[in-house]
């Protein structure tokens with residue numbers, strides 16, 4: 001394919017529609033980690049698709065950067081949450097009921113699923129100033145003294161920010177369940193608590209994009225071996241990754257339950273086939289683009305008299321100190 005200079009839409013529907021799982025029981029084994037839903041014919045065939053997708057991700061990235069800036073700008077110019085809500089005006093059309101929006105990308109995956117790579121590629125296109133990226137490891141002593149959502153609430157992006165969660169509250173129904181870190185009654189109760197929490201987020205103008213990067217057992221094995229072969233990748237390896245791998249089926253079952261029980265209309269689960277990194281990045285880029293598009297963002301109007309400020313600048317009051325040093 002030559003002359004890739006514009007974004008080509010996914011084929012067969014939006015990526016949100018194509019990758020959404022449920023309603024009903026989710027069967028991960030039926031979703032091929034090497035498949036490429038939505039990839040248009042324009043991508044070509046075979047190896048060429050990789051190059052095509054990479055070029056598209058670059059183009060998509062420029063758009064994501066612009067949209068993210070609009071989100072950030074809207075929050076900067078908006079009245080804070082303490083200010084009484086004023087009557088909605090044309091100027092507030094880019095805000096939900098006058099409240100600045102937030103977007104939160106939740107990334108879940110088995111080890112080597114590509115969470116870090118996705119963040120590097122997709123978030124790399126956006127302005128770091130407006131990003132709020134948080135990773136979740138085993139809870140600290142202080143975190144364990146609170147309920148499981150406590151650390152999650154504290155990590156939410158402020159209005160106007162794009163948040164990215166590298167792992168999330170879902171670990172509390174994944175690793176916590178498989179490794180029996182809590183008793184069954186405790187993790188069983190968490191699905192409903194998560195659904196309540198996510199509804200609360202949606203009501204607070206947080207748009208969730210919940211993505212499971214779906215890799216195969218074989219692909220994980222290859223990526224782990226890479227980490228054990230290339231000395232520049234040792235840092236990515238943790239011996240406990242092999243213990244987790246040994247319980248692959250239990251983790252897949254726990255994932256399937258989380259997707260089934262917490263895939264809601266307000267916060268659907270999206271499964272991105274992730275054995276092919278180029279497809280993964282392309283798919284997640286489109287998911288974010290669609291999310292931004294649905295927010296109908298725009299740059300906020302000036303909250304000052306533009307003509308008057310121009311006049312002041314011309315008449316010298318804004319220029320006298322320039323180049324004085």
Ligand code: AMP
Pocket residue numbers: 136137138139167168171172175176181
């Ligand atoms: P990584 O993402 O490779 O840096 O690994 C983070 C580790 O933290 C993984 O092994 C997760 O399973 C673990 N982790 C994350 N959240 C929790 C949690 N809520 N409870 C226990 N372990 C967790």
Ligand code: MG
Pocket residue numbers: 111112236238241
């Ligand atoms: Mg790891």
